[in-house]
Amino acid sequence: MLREITLGQYYPVDSVLHRMDPRTKLLGTLLFIISLFCANSWLGYLTAAVFLAITIRLSRVPFRFMVRGLKAILILLLISVSFNLFLTSGEVVWQLGILKITREGIRTAIFMALRLIFLVIGSSVMTLTTTPNELTDGLEKGLGFLNKVGVPVHEVAMMMSIALRFIPILIEEADKIMKAQMARGADFESGNLIQRAKSMVPLLVPLFISAFRRATDLAMAMEARCYHGGEGRTKMKPLCYRKRDRIAQVILTGYLCLIIGTRFIA
Amino acid sequence: MSIRAVNLTHIYGQGTAFEQYALKNVNFEIQDGEFIGLIGHTGSGKSTLIQHLNGLLKATSGELYYNGENIYAHGYDMKGLRSKVGLVFQYPEHQLFEADVFSDVCFGPKNLNLSQGEIESRAKEALNLVGLDESFYKQSPFELSGGQKRRVAIAGVLAMKPDVLILDEPTAGLDPKGRDEILGQIEKLHREQGLTIILVSHSMEDMARYADRLIVMNKGEKMFDDTPRNVFRHYKELEAMGLAAPQITYIVQALRKEGIPVEEDLITVEEARDAILRLIGK
Amino acid sequence: MGIIKAVNLIFDYIKRDEEEQIEEVDRAIDGLNLDIQEGSFVAILGHNGSGKSTFAKQVNGLLIPTEGTVLISGMDTRDENHIWDVRRTAGMVFQNPDNQIIGNVVEEDVGFGPENMGVPTEEIWKRVDESLEAVGMTAYRLKSPGKLSGGQKQRVAIAGVMAMKPKCIILDEPTAMLDPNGRKEVIRTVQELNRREHITVLLITHYMEEVVGADRVVVMDEGKMVMDGTPREIFSRVKELKEYRLDVPQVTELAFELRQAGLPLSKGILTMYELLGELVPYLKEQIRSQGE
Structure with a gap:
């Protein structure tokens, strides 16, 4: 039932992007998102599209995996497109009652749709080429500077990594408890919203108790293995920038400059 | 009155690269009042099988009849089936959720839409059957010992008044005392209430002691279906499936190999003792 | 001195109520002395x-x-x-x-x-x-x-x-x-x-x-x-073990039962080979003498 949910969507092949330092990929995604908000012309979006196409090619992940993420935002996409389409003022090209479509509306709607689609595909490229662990490591190291202003970066990263390990276990557990309650005649599928919410109690209470029990056990196991926070801790797999990361960083900067440049050409 | 499986087959991930037979053409019939032992190593399909018996999982193909009715027929009362075929999962205490023992046991009968009086009398009866008296009713289930929690959970299923009780490794994680208590109670339910019992266990010693009939599963298929005595004769085949026979079986086999004429089908300590003493005329 | 050493070890689980007052004391370890090599x-x-x-x-x-000491490698x-x-x-x-x-x-x-x-x-x-x-x-x-x-x-x-x-x-x-x-x-x-x-x-x-x-x-x-x-010493005390609500392996239990019935077997038999090593010659002897 619940077992079909998968976490993270890492696609295991060997490519330049897969081997890249996660910090470079995080930075790249960030810059790409910024570039999407800088682009304001057909030329700008074309540049972004070309850049994206090259990255996808380099990642060696089949394209159909990239578009999977789009399903999740389909409704959001439709809403934002129609808002822009119908609510932008300007030169009217089509009208029916109070609904009217303007030339500017069409333009913004298309740009908005492209922006959202590129954004989702762009972040998919990152999540498809980076394991959740690398991602946490990258965030921990990449955001390390926040430590100085009192953000517990190591602890947050550790929590994320533990969550990644335990979510599948808890999903399986939820499945089991659900079946056990169904064996006692519980009904999770019918009834109105309030009845359904109420019927979740016999599932959620045991699930929380189990999560707490696991957390206590895990805390003890971590303590027994000398865990005492990030201080004085070494890494088995320390992150380090290589030549390919330097090259990628240069290319990324060049790309961002190019996009900003397109604003002035149009 | 029986459970009958006909060519029961269950495939996980059908149509994908991970397609896997969890059950393959399983056939059997379980009569009223039997005490069945279900064995097989982890992943043999026994957990999948028991979830079919009360309709939590639906077979990919094949039929399952309860009291002569096909449970996959359109409009079959699944909820009714679940109250008649009670299933106690492994570590059942993990399903407890109410603030006190009594309310938790009431959960099952409440779902059957019974009157308040009937709900309470069933809960009392069920708790009585697992040996928990009134002093436990208002206690939080989370403050009981491991063995007591498990009994509360079993009572929660018994309160549905099932005719068949399926237990998936009810003694897992308990110490010898807790184990004997639980098994003793199951035996009593079988004897006094006439419940049909299907017990999943890894302990061949327990199986030899309690079950009338063993069903052995391996890789989704039924390998043996006979009395424990006859099944343990095949100890070599059992070993090949990652299982074993009780220690006594091995001793008896070794004695016979040395030419000592003891019966082949001894499976408990008492039987072996008596046979050896008989042999030397004591 | 052993690597693990417990001296007069006592440990209480203390349950406190909301005002941090002691509500219940449960003694889990009661004066344990143990020295492990x-x-x-x-x-x-x-x-x-x-x-x-x-x-x-x-x-x-x-x-x-709660009281007493536990020393690990002297620490x-x-x-x-x-x-x-x-x-x-x-x-x-x-x-x-x-x-x-x-x-x-x-x-x-x-x-x-x-x-x-x-x-x-x-x-x-x-x-x-x-x-x-x-x-x-x-x-x-x-x-x-x-x-x-x-x-x-x-x-x-x-x-x-x-x-x-x-x-x-x-x-x-x-x-x-x-x-x-x-x-x-x-x-x-x-x-x-x-x-x-x-x-x-x-x-x-x-x-x-x-x-x-x-x-x-x-x-x-x-x-x-x-x-x-x-293990041999412990397993020869089958009755005591049962009093402490513990099991013995079937081999040990069978050997114990046969010994009780008067068969000349050693105390605390642990494995099937030990049992057979003693039982087989004895049984063969008995069967032969019966035949005569």
């Missing part, structure tokens, strides 16, 4: 609530004595300056295989302990390689822990402790949640570590078959040590 394999038996798991947590410094577990040394000297493996694996990849989990201890990266890799090899899990090093069987998960947990280079491993009911094959797998691994790497093993369990190979068996009941001896 380095390199030995010691099993602690007892039913649930006998205090055996509480003792395990004392050895690792996860719990601190007092109360001494906060040595707490991490205590934990790395006496590593601990717990009951639930899922709740003690922290890493998302087997090898990363094994590296977790050394990372916490501040071991340099290269040395961590060396230790991870060695530890995985020692428990026979090298082939699974890149797997996700979720894909392993219960017995394999426990072997990974043992490797995680081994990577901290402990002198002693405490296993708190490591097989309680496993199937018979997983149980054998874990016990075999532990026995090998004891024999090959001379690691002191403290195995806490209620499965009697698992203690047959131990050097010493301690039985606990109500927080006290009630029996102490070699």
Whole structure:
């Protein structure tokens, strides 16, 4: 039932992007998102599209995996497109009652749709080429500077990594408890919203108790293995920038400059 | 009155690269009042099988009849089936959720839409059957010992008044005392209430002691279906499936190999003792 | 002096109410004296609530004595300056295989302990390689822990402790949640570590078959040590064991029953081979004399 949910969507092949330092990929995604908000012309979006196409090619992940993420935002996409389409003022090209479509509306709607689609595909490229662990490591190291202003970066990263390990276990557990309650005649599928919410109690209470029990056990196991926070801790797999990361960083900067440049050409 | 499986087959991930037979053409019939032992190593399909018996999982193909009715027929009362075929999962205490023992046991009968009086009398009866008296009713289930929690959970299923009780490794994680208590109670339910019992266990010693009939599963298929005595004769085949026979079986086999004429089908300590003493005329 | 030494150890679980007033005191360990030799394999038996798991947590410094002392390699577990040394000297493996694996990849989990201890990266890799090899899990090093069987998960947990280079491993009911094959797998691994790497093993369990190979068996009941001896000595006292609500293996029980009936068998028979070695010649002799 619940077992079909998968976490993270890492696609295991060997490519330049897969081997890249996660910090470079995080930075790249960030810059790409910024570039999407800088682009304001057909030329700008074309540049972004070309850049994206090259990255996808380099990642060696089949394209159909990239578009999977789009399903999740389909409704959001439709809403934002129609808002822009119908609510932008300007030169009217089509009208029916109070609904009217303007030339500017069409333009913004298309740009908005492209922006959202590129954004989702762009972040998919990152999540498809980076394991959740690398991602946490990258965030921990990449955001390390926040430590100085009192953000517990190591602890947050550790929590994320533990969550990644335990979510599948808890999903399986939820499945089991659900079946056990169904064996006692519980009904999770019918009834109105309030009845359904109420019927979740016999599932959620045991699930929380189990999560707490696991957390206590895990805390003890971590303590027994000398865990005492990030201080004085070494890494088995320390992150380090290589030549390919330097090259990628240069290319990324060049790309961002190019996009900003397109604003002035149009 | 029986459970009958006909060519029961269950495939996980059908149509994908991970397609896997969890059950393959399983056939059997379980009569009223039997005490069945279900064995097989982890992943043999026994957990999948028991979830079919009360309709939590639906077979990919094949039929399952309860009291002569096909449970996959359109409009079959699944909820009714679940109250008649009670299933106690492994570590059942993990399903407890109410603030006190009594309310938790009431959960099952409440779902059957019974009157308040009937709900309470069933809960009392069920708790009585697992040996928990009134002093436990208002206690939080989370403050009981491991063995007591498990009994509360079993009572929660018994309160549905099932005719068949399926237990998936009810003694897992308990110490010898807790184990004997639980098994003793199951035996009593079988004897006094006439419940049909299907017990999943890894302990061949327990199986030899309690079950009338063993069903052995391996890789989704039924390998043996006979009395424990006859099944343990095949100890070599059992070993090949990652299982074993009780220690006594091995001793008896070794004695016979040395030419000592003891019966082949001894499976408990008492039987072996008596046979050896008989042999030397004591 | 032994590697683990408990002197007049008392431990109370104290339950407090909302105003921090003591509501209930539950004595889990009641005046325990125990001295464990380095390199030995010691099993602690007892039913649930006998205090055996509480003792395990004392050895690792996860719990601190209410009264008395626990010394690990001469270090007092109360001494906060040595707490991490205590934990790395006496590593601990717990009951639930899922709740003690922290890493998302087997090898990363094994590296977790050394990372916490501040071991340099290269040395961590060396230790991870060695530890995985020692428990026979090298082939699974890149797997996700979720894909392993219960017995394999426990072997990974043992490797995680081994990577901290402990002198002693405490296993708190490591097989309680496993199937018979997983149980054998874990016990075999532990026995090998004891024999090959001379690691002191403290195995806490209620499965009697698992203690047959131990050097010493301690039985606990109500927080006290009630029996102490070699497996042979302990298993010859079948009646007492049953009083402490423990089982004996079927072989031992059969031997005991036959002895009670007057057959000339030794006390405390542990294995099938021992039983057959004594029983077969006797039975053959009896049958022959009957024939005459």
